[in-house]
Amino acid sequence: MDASSVTIGSEDIEIHKNKAEKIVQTVSIRKRRNLTSLTDEQTIKKIKTDFDNIVPEEENDENNIQQHVKRRKETVKFPKLYRLLHDNENVTEGLSAKSPNARKDVATHVATGSRRDYHSQYISTCASLEKAEYFRNLKLQSGYSWGMKHIAEIDVDGLPEKVEIIDLTTKPLKKKYEISDIATNKIFHKFAERHQEVLLVGTVPASCLKLIEFAGDSDVDTNGSDSEDLFDISNSSLINLESF
Structure with missing residues (x-):
């Protein structure tokens, strides 16, 4: 090869x-x-x-808003409540009843009011600012000077779930709180309707409160038959002026 x-x-x-x-x-x-x-x-x-x-952030926000709105169904009827403040009440400290652990009935509380010797577990409010101002002017014209001039606006939707709301703005709603005393029931119905009363049970935090200061003018007419709100039909004594 x-x-x-x-x-x-x-x-x-x-x-x-x-x-x-x-x-x-x-x-x-x-x-x-x-x-x-x-x-x-x-x-x-x-x-x-x-x-x-x-889940998009916007969608999350919408869900949160919907849940927040549903938390207090009462906001549909009255988003705000109004309370005529005592001289010892301050919106920066929140609101609480005189005797949170008391077991008073609703009718007696509304009919007799929280006098200085009467303590209950309720915080009385009005369903409208107009009614709160009306009640204030009744108090001012009565001659009593308990310092009840300023009004607290309460954000209902912001109230904690544990705060109970007792709506007394209609006759059917008031009916279930009647007691055996006919005279008390009559006054109870009258005052609750006149002031569009709504009771709160529990502590109202300062975050839900806004102060509406008194301007110094009586802006609601209290003349006429409505002025009898100042007097108890049975004993002609001034009543219901401290129930708020």
């Missing part, structure tokens, strides 16, 4: 070797591509799943 034949044979071997290496490289590249494609597809699916599970 001559040298040229040996050289040709070596070249053929080298060519086949190179082809084999290229085939291996091609197979490896294809495998990597397939693996990459599979990985990319899985990654895309995961990203899409994670994105679908994300």
Whole structure:
């Protein structure tokens, strides 16, 4: 065998070797591509799943607002309540009843009022600012000077859930709080209707209160038959002036 034949044979071997290496490289590249494609597809699916599970911030806000509105159903009827403040009450300190642990009935509280010797678990309020101002002017014209001039505006929706709201603004609502004393019931119905009374049981936090200061003018007319609110029908004594 001559040298040229040996050289040709070596070249053929080298060519086949190179082809084999290229085939291996091609197979490896294809495998990597397939693996990459599979990985990319899985990654895309995961990203899409994670994105679908994300709740937009605006949607979260809307849900929070809806839950907040539903927390106190009473806000539909009266978003605000109004209380004529005693001279020892301060909106920055919140409001509480004279005797939070008392067990007085609603009718007696409204009919006789929280006199200095009468303590109850109720905080009396009016369902409208007009009625609170009317009650204030009755008090001012009565000659009593208990410092009941300023009014607290109460944000009903902001009240804690544990604060009970007793709505006495309609006759059917008052009916279930009647007692066996007919005379007391009569006065109870009269005052609750006249002042659109709503009772609160529990502590009203300062965050729910806004002060409406007295301007010094009597802006509600109390002349006429309404002035009899100042007197108890049975004993002609001044009543219901401290019930708020």
